[in-house]
Amino acid sequence: MFSKFERMVAWRYLRSKKEEGFVSVIAGFSFMGILLGVATLIIVMSVMNGFREELFSRILGLGGHMNAYSTSGRLYDYPQMVERIKDVNGIKTITPVIESQSLMLTQSNAANGVMVRGLAQSDFASRDILYNAIRQGGIEDFTTDKIAIGTVLAERFKLQPGAKLTLVSPEVKSGPFGNMQRKKTYEVGIIFDVEMYEYNSGFIFMPLQDAQKLFGYGDSVSSLEIFLNDPDRLDEIRQAVEIKLDPFAKVYDWRDMNKSFFNALQVERNVMFLILSLIILVAAFNIISSMIMLVKDKGHDIAIMRTMGATRRNMLKIFILTGASIGFIGTFVGAAIGISFALNIESIRKWLEGMTGYTIWDEEIRFLSEIPAVIDWSEVAAVLGMAFFLSVAATLYPAWRAARLDPVEAMRYE
DSSP: OOOHHHHHHHHHHHSOOGGGHHHHHHHHHHHHHHHHHHHHHHHHHHHHHHHHHHHHHHHHHHHOSEEEEETTSSBTTHHHHHHHHTTSTTEEEEEEEEEEEEEEEETTOOEEEEEEEEEOHHHHHHOHHHHTTEEESOGGGSSTTEEEEEHHHHHHTTOOTTOEEEEEEEEEEEETTEEEEEEEEEEEEEEEOOSBHHHHHHEEEEEHHHHHHHTTOTTOBSEEEEEESOGGGHHHHHHHHHHHHTTTEEEEEHHHHHHHHHHHHHHHHHHHHHHHHHHHHHHHHHHHHHHHHHHHHTHHHHHHHHHTTOOHHHHHHHHHHHHHHHHHHHHHHHHHHHHHHHHTHHHHHHHHHHHHOOOSSOHHHHSBSSOOOOOOHHHHHHHHHHHHHHHHHHHHHHHHHHHHOOHHHHHHHO
8 A cells, every 4th residue: 555665755754853843743742642532532431331331230230120119109919910010021020129218326326317128038139239249247137127238337337247226217106105206126137338339328228027017018018129131121021011000000110210310421421522532633633733844844855756756646645654653653552551541440540549648539429439441342443443534634635735746846945
């Protein structure tokens, strides 16, 4: 594609010389702009992908793909409802759940608002995200009058397995002295870490029967959490479940309950891609300016080569190769840096925090306890293609000017 002569001249023009120092500086800025643009774009998109994937997996793993709620407040006939829908093709598991807010009181009289979720021991064990998150205790400790709390909650109130705490229900019960708050003391059986600050700090899991007694549910539950074998069939399965449960319950899927949150993530992801792509575009404009200056500076050389037999096609290819080399090298060096950074981002984060003493990733704000990064290789290929295309496109006009340069005119003004 490029002859030895064209490659030799292009390489010579790329090397810095004293009389062309300013042109080389501009070319260097172009190289750094493309490098940083590509690297930053890959890193940011990988973190956005990781953040989205982690939230998907954890939110869906903890809350199910669909939830069935009673049209009258509570699901009293939930065993019959389970029987109605358990044979729907594509449903993996159906979990009766009670969820309600509560006030937690420790033995040291510290208080904290928590969300309590009641589910059967077998359902707790079947959820990998919960079962694999157990840090202290075991599944056998998730039994009557024993509860599971998150690591953040345990650390904040200095709780260990065996510690006692009291949960106060918002529901009231009638007593000899009037209405009284429902409350009961439980033992900490399990401490878990699902790597989501919200759950680690504010959720308590307890056996379903204990939750029914604490919140006065009797034999009813709040909802049925439905997990699917194939999440891509969500719409089809939801329609089948709605038909089976109508008119006793309404069905909502994870998109209904997290719609605004995930829409915000998608918008942020698209905006970040656009903004960071502009860095590469600016670097491409730098290539245009540096190449125009190079053509002007090398007018005499171009005239000599033309009089010695070099064609306009040779000139065009020389300057395309010169400018494209800046973009090509910058693109792939930036990609190598970006991919390496994304693959080791958590280690780099910990090292920077240790060096500076500054908290870069605050789990209280970011939901997740670690920076997630998932490299989408198709996105990486798209970024490389975009950067290289802009780099080559930026050389076309300066190369065309070099090819159109009249050697007689260039020699006269020289």
